[in-house]
Amino acid sequence: MLKYFLLNLLLTFVWVALTGQLNYTNFAFGLILGFFILWMLTRNSKPQDKEYFYRVPKILVFILNFLYDMLEANLRVAIDVVTPNLHATPGIIKYDIDAKTDFEITMLTNIIALTPGTMVIDIADDKSHIFIHTMYLKDKEKFINRMKERTEKKLLELLR
Amino acid sequence: MTVESYLITFVMPIICLSLIFIFLRFLKGPAxxxxxxxLDLLITVGVGFIGxxxxxxxxxxxxxxxxxxxxIAFLSTVAFSFYLDKRDKDD
Amino acid sequence: MTDTFIMVLSTIGAVFILIASIGILRMPDFYTRLSITIKAGTLGIGCILGAAAIHFSEFSITTKVFAIIFFLFITSPVAAFLIARTSYVTGIKLWSGTVMDELKGRYSTPKVSSKESTTSSNKNIE
Known part of the structure; x- marks a missing residue:
């Protein structure tokens, strides 16, 4: 996993040094080129070696998904702020988390905090559940299921 | 119309108006x-202003x-929350 | 073409900042205010700095802009979480339209939940 990432970076630097142009377009092109070359070279090796090549597209999809969610929620909040009537139904929800280590909990908390309308208020002492303040609370079960499916499961899939 | 004149006539007033709104809340804020x-939002908008x-x-x-x-923008918030937490526990 | 892109991006960023400032002025209670402002402001500043990066289009400046956006995206959730927790512990009231509060009762007696730190600080005073 880490070995292939370092090899990919090394190939990128070789590409940048050979072409002699240091800018982001060239750097990104070298990164993509190195990724495909390494993928071609490891096509006969063991499955755990190839894990890196399936994880990188997943990370990209997750980031795009997260940006889309962030924009959508931002627009919803924006409409609510600008129009005269307030439609907010805020509430604090107890949410059981599957994340175990401190790093996973930190990432989950950051992602929850960056989507507008939701915010983590407190973490239990034994790290088994967190308390989320949300602005549009219609159905508690639905909210918890959506959070579980869309955010936490995908995040843990990437981190583990 | 060049970019500079557009930014000065349209975008800069919006930022200044929002700075005034945030400052009103800073003066008013009950707690x-x-x-x-x-204050934290003032500093964050200040970063955008400088950009x-x-x-x-x-x-x-x-x-x-x-x-x-x-x-260093978030350090003030962290320090204030630490201080408020301590003050609540001690009295 | 580049000029149009810079104009559109900076206008979007300014509008997001304006929405955040209107939100901090007219939302009813502290928690809704916090959950609007921190993120809308961060997104708006991301847009404006992106416009600056496109305008200069140099390697060093683009790196600088990425660093600023990265710092903001890392630090603002931490600050928001800390101040929200502190305000709940110190007893800032929720809005009357709040639907449910499952955190209720956890901090009704603040001395119990934070026994160790309280005793240690008392020792220091004595």
Whole structure:
């Protein structure tokens, strides 16, 4: 996993040094080129070696998904702020988390905090559940299921 | 219309108006935490103000100031929340 | 073409900042204010700095802009979480339209939940 990432970076630097142009377009092109070359070279090796090549597209999809969610929620909040009537139904929800280590909990908390309308208020002492303040609370079960499916499961899939 | 004149006539007034709104909340805020959040947002909008100003002045050296401000912006909030927490426990 | 892109991006960023400032002025209670402002402001500043990066289009400046956006995206959730927790512990009231509060009762007696730190600080005073 880490070995292939370092090899990919090394190939990128070789590409940048050979072409002699240091800018982001060239750097990104070298990164993509190195990724495909390494993928071609490891096509006969063991499955755990190839894990890196399936994880990188997943990370990209997750980031795009997260940006889309962030924009959508931002627009919803924006409409609510600008129009005269307030439609907010805020509430604090107890949410059981599957994340175990401190790093996973930190990432989950950051992602929850960056989507507008939701915010983590407190973490239990034994790290088994967190308390989320949300602005549009219609159905508690639905909210918890959506959070579980869309955010936490995908995040843990990437981190583990 | 050039970019600079557009930024000065349309975008800069919007930023200044929002700075005034945040400052109103800073003056009004019923509790201390309201003022702390307003201060934090003032600094964050200040970072955007500096970025816009470096666009208008066509001088990238101002972005260094913005970077340092973005680094230390959250320290004030952390310090205030620590202090409020301690004060509540001690009395 | 580049000029149009810079104009559109900076206008979007300014509008997001304006929405955040209107939100901090007219939302009813502290928690809704916090959950609007921190993120809308961060997104707006991301847009404006992106416009600056496109305008200069140099390697060093683009790196600087990425660093600023990265710092903001890392630090603002931490600050928001800390101040929200502190305000709940110190007893800032929720809005009357709040639907449910499952955190209720956890901090009704603040001395119990934070026994160790309280005793240690008392020792220091004595």
């Amino acid at each position: 201390v935490v309201d003022r702390v959040v307003a 816009l100003f470096s666009l208008i002045a066509n001088n990238a050296i101002f972005l260094d100031v913005a970077m340092i401000l973005a680094l």
